[in-house]
Amino acid sequence: MKSRDLIEIYERLLKHLGKQYWWPAETxxxxxxxxxxxxxxxxxxxxxxxxxxxxxxxxxxxxxxxxxxxxxxxxxxxxxxxxxxxxxxxxxxxxxxxxxxxxxxxxxxxxxxxxxxxxxxxxxxxxxxxxxxxxxxAHKPSFVVDAYTKRIFSRLGVIDNGIDYESLKKFFENNLPENLGIYKEFHALIVELGKKNCRTKPVCGGCPFGYSCRFNFKDERAL
Ligand code: SF4
The missing domain is CATH 1.10.340.30 (Hypothetical protein; domain 2)
Structure with missing residues (x-):
């Protein structure tokens, strides 16, 4: 994957879901x-x-x-x-x-x-x-990955489902500009998509990746 592809995914999510303004806290x-x-x-x-x-x-x-x-x-x-x-x-x-x-x-x-x-x-x-x-x-750029990140990006065909935490984190950090705002917003958008659409049993209707997602064309067991 090229860096610009990851940015495109980020921008598509942002356009579709809007800013999430994480983390919701007073201090x-x-x-x-x-x-x-x-x-x-x-x-x-x-x-x-x-x-x-x-x-x-x-x-x-x-x-x-x-x-x-x-x-x-x-x-x-x-x-x-x-x-x-x-x-x-x-x-x-x-x-x-x-x-x-x-x-x-x-x-x-x-x-x-x-x-x-x-x-x-x-x-x-x-x-x-x-x-x-x-x-x-601390407001320092350290990309957060989680189970939603692994699920969504393996279904999209971008990463292998068996990837470990540190490798997945590195994948994002190596392919994104080291930008605090993007890091904060991207993770929040991934979580939102995971909760809304890309659940264990995905609800692909209304997902911004729709037909460009590999999951739609393959049996999940193969991913
Ligand atoms: S199209 Fe479906 S499987 Fe693919 S990312 Fe969206 S919700 Fe997940």
Missing amino acids: EFEVIIGAILTQAAAWKNVEIAIENLKAEKILNPAGIKNTRQNQLKKLIKSAGYYNAKSRKLKEFVNFLYKNYGGDLNLLLNQPKNKLRKDLLSIWGIGPETADSIVLYA
Whole structure:
């Protein structure tokens, strides 16, 4: 694939779906908490958890640090996997206090690669969550890929379905200009298409790729 083809896909999605204005959050810390809680959870259930944390006035590093894990579990229950996720929130703020004195700006102002490495060293933060934090909380260009990205682009015939996270991320970064706005918007558009049309059982009517999509001409099992 040529770089301009990927840009064409981006522009077609943008024209069809419009700007998504991600990430929906009032603060950088809220982005981080949302990125952790949204793992394997529908966003509407994450929103309930975030509202609960806001209502308790603990949606800040000190608030999470000073709240008992059992209390956190109750507040974030709607987001699922609350045992693991409450621990992940604790692990994140513990790391922040231990290494950056609780100062989120100090952490987020690290050079991109150092920040990503730091985040990946925290229990419960994998590549997708780390890249979401680098891109949407630190505002540094690190492309986020996910299951929707793999599904859509393999169905389009652009990548192999078995591609791993880092190779898929590199594919986008090597073929796009290193532009923060495009990185932020492209990932959001991919998620929107995945939710709206390119589901497990795709709804191809109304998809902007329609007949140019390889999936329409082949059995999915062959992709
Ligand atoms: S045409 Fe269908 S399979 Fe192809 S990207 Fe659109 S929704 Fe997915």
